[in-house]
Amino acid sequence: MEQSELTGGYIFDIQGFSVHDGPGCRTLIFFKGCPLRCLWCSNPEGIRPYPEPLYKESKCLFDLYCLQACHHQAISVHVGQDNPRIDFEREKCRKCNTYDCVKACLTGALGQGGYFISLTDLYARIERDRLYWGQQGGITLTGGEPFAQPEFAANLLKRCYNALIHTAVETCGEVPWENIEPSLKWLDWIFFDLKHMDEAAHKHLTSSSGHRILENARRLADSFEGRMVFRFPLVPGLNDSDENIRATAGFILSTGRTELNILPVHHLGREKYLLSGQSYKLPGLEMTARDQLITIQNRFTELGVKCYLGSETPF
């Protein structure tokens, strides 16, 4: 079958029984590919828009079955001063749809990050999970960036919405408005990420100025009829200054929306950087302490924003 956005799309995970990303118990669909490069990204294997090999060095015995199996000459052995390791030219992997290297691996060191799934298969999975959600529940598209595959997102949301399934999306907003618009009438809920109000800082943190993000946020706040909750990934020392907090609160209130969910950034994604051949840019990051979080929450509240910490969002 042709792998087009009409028939399906690229994802890297589906999680049932997710309890923090919308009302009830939900099924999360992780879209592959993201336009931003946030320093703290906790799903680095979701950044590239196509499937890729994931490599766990600690399990590798250097049998090199993968090397023999690869048809694209994408694999090379790197012998430096340290332990040997295997390198992938991931641009070449993009052409691959057979993943013979993963099949050839006998130690479990290689895995496949991301795959194409047809709408039919994905919907069947959602229908199965639906039995387990309970009274509320639904689907949340996340990633990666769901609106980076706009037709896939819209088709999936439409199918679910028409089947009376509660639909939510979590977006970074860094996409053309045309990517968002077709999905809107099939959506009940949007989480919209705000990372920094200052253009230069935003560029430093995410590799984009954030201009289009704020523009899309305003348009969404005006036109979207469902509930819209902003999300703020709190990165200590990088976006938690009082100045940025005031600016963020000011922006939220200017859109006419009032809700903000603070997500303290954590280190749990660190190991996955190595798997996908990337390096983690914030190794020295400290977790924000609980009392500090409450101080920030109080500050937002003073400024007139309804602010929720972590998983405490009332759904």
Add this chain to the structure above:
Amino acid sequence: MESSSESINYYGNKPAQQVEDREKKLKPTERANTARELYFGAKSSASMEFPYWYTRRWDELDGEIPIIRRAESLKAGFEHLTPVIYPGELLAMGKASFLRGSYPMPWLSEAFFMAAEDRLYQEALESGKLTADTFTTVGKGGGNVTKSIGKVISIAGKFGLRVEEMPVMLEVAKRWKDRSVDDVGHKYEQMVPGYKEKEAIMRSVICMFDSGYTLPQGREVMNYYYPLQYGIDGVIHICEEGMNEVAGYPEMDRLYFYKAVITMLQGLKAWIRNYAEEARFLANLEKEEKQKAEYSDLAERLDHISASPPRDFHDALQMIWTFHVAVLNEDAISGLSPGRVGQVLYPYWKRDMDRGILNREKTIELLECMRIKFTEIDCFASMGVVGGVLSGNTFNNLCIGGLKKDGTSAANELEMLILETGISCETPQPTLSLLYDEKLPEEFLLKGIECTKAGAGYPAWVSNTVAMEFLLNNYGHEGMQMEEARAWAIGGCLETSPGSWMPLNLDGEIHWIPGGSAPATSVGVHFLSLPKILETVIFDGMDMRTGERIFPAHGLKLESYDELWQAFQNYFSRAVHVLTLTNNIQHDAWRKISPSLVNSMLKPDCLEKGRDLGQMGARFNTTFNVESCGNTTLVNALASLKKNVYDEKNFDLATYRKAILDNFGYHTAQETGSWSLIDQKPNEQYSEYQRIHRMSLDAPKFGNDDPYVDSLFKQWEDWFCEMTHNYRSLYDQPMYACQISVSTHAPMGAVTLASPDGRLSGTTFSDGSVSAYPGTDRHGPYALFSSATCWNHSQSQNSQLNMKIHPSVVRGREGSRKFLELIRAYMRKGGFHVQFNIVDSRMLKQAQADPDKFRSLLVRVAGFTQYWVELGKQIQDEVIARTEYEEL
């Protein structure tokens, strides 16, 4: 909202942040806390008092009618038990004169507790009776006496016996040689054609235990109606009237039964009064006014219930406890469930509350004392039974919820307090099971969630609907109808057991209380090791660990999957056939030599019929079953063979045979000292087997909603549940399937070579019956639920699903609601049972390293809750390796 896409991480888990503790913490009352501390310090202790007097009286009555002889011996035992009362006890009495006391019952079996060098022991070993013992570990911590210390000798690997009682034990044991249920049963079971095959099956640990003399009673629900309604004197009166009616008429056994019950009850009366006397004695000595008054009150209460029906809630609770212990003292028993105690006692409780003589605080104190008392129960049995089946647990399962006789919700306020004390006073006993029904109120269910979240592992959640369907299917021919099916409860760890509604008359008003009305379930064929049977199929009937032939060679080339499956069915059926026949003989010896009297007196309709349980005195008698172990390991192995040998032809069977014998190029579990697959280490042969091992591990695994393997699971279930009906129990009733592993998946795994699913030699099997093999359920709980419910659970007496959930997933109010939704979804999908460990794996690893700090840590194993430190290492490793569901 982080993806857990750990697609390349097979067995085992990741997280590395701080250890999460459980959420809810309540403290027990001062009184219960003191008692629990006392318990933590106590060792499992055996005494010879009861068996000495029992045996002495038995020998005096040579030639007497057996049931009378039995009654007199029980009476002598009870009369001579030294009463011990501990300060602060509101409920008194125990099995023996130690806090964690118990005693051997040589009239059942005398060989296993003899010293290992003794001749009797060697004989038992040769006949395969004790093979399971040698592969079982019991926990080294807690109250287990695993080594002799000073003047205390360790027996059966767990119990301490004072050195001066040792000669008594040996002498008493020798007196029962050739007379015990074990020895007599053994003499006659050899007359079953194919008996030699049975011995080979036991030696290979394809079957874990004989049934008739190990734990001949238990896995059943108690019924306290008769003593509650009539008092002991009232029951004696019923028996006297019975004697008058039947004396001289045909079916004279009824006369002896009534007479025996009277004799036994006289023994119980003396036993209770001895305790009353002791309480009075202590009251006289005691200087402190409050404690003095409590002793006096206890003395008066015990005197009262030694004759008359209870006057209030406290009396009724003491009465229930007394009869519970009395049954435990007549046989080696595990899984004696008190049943739906909160509903039985509710009329007393409500009346006291209405009268203003009881309040919530006092109730909680009493219920906590009850928890401690049930936790003190020890079961004296062989190491294989205590470690391998029970993990030191005695399975006194208390059920809450379910429906009333009229079909409305049975949950009540007293049950809310039972849940409350399950949180405040965490102890393994009584473990709780919540009989889930759509009609139960939300408040009650959320209280159950609160208790489950507290992390002690209870309540287990079981489906009322599935259980009733099972009961109506299997007991309909004995006259059970819908209304009576509602009276069921869990007997033992997870055995669906029939019950009946009893008309309790209080002040002229009838309260229909539920109580058990059948004898022991989980008697019959005990724990068949499915992966080991598959191993013999692959090796043409041989046990390759020992080189012994178990089954006759099938001589098949096994060229198709169907041929393999048929060969498996054939061997499995052979095992069930011979074990059913030999166990029927053992149980016949049991009912002749050691008939149940206390339990028979309690169960309807023994008193009405004038027959004991062994003569089908109970209302329902279809209780024998066939138990399986290692379901998921079997089906994963079959799926791997189907895929790699038959469908894709990646390897031939000869290659698999070699790989299995060489353990896929790994060191053995014994060498690595861990029984969990994740900890196993490759040896120099590894590269030869790397490919076949990887492809075996990569073959479809149960628990991922994969039709390739789930269809094989369903095929197994449909066949197994049906085939058991072809075998008849001692009571000429069809048998049925029972699917719980308890702890047998560890010792049975220990004697099984590597299996085609990639599991390595000696490692523990999958637990429960629909749990995934640890670490192989990689698509979340919804996929696991879908696999687990790919067949109809009401075909079987039970199914069992164990899950480990990280505390962070269910934290807070919102977490509670979502947790309930998860459980409810599984029940609606047709799941029978699910239970949870709400615990961080890293905490368990810390506890393994530093047991003293974690003395009170409770975890859920396969159907029961136990102190972590009292579990064998095999089971500890298995619990740690279970997939942990967490949010990140």
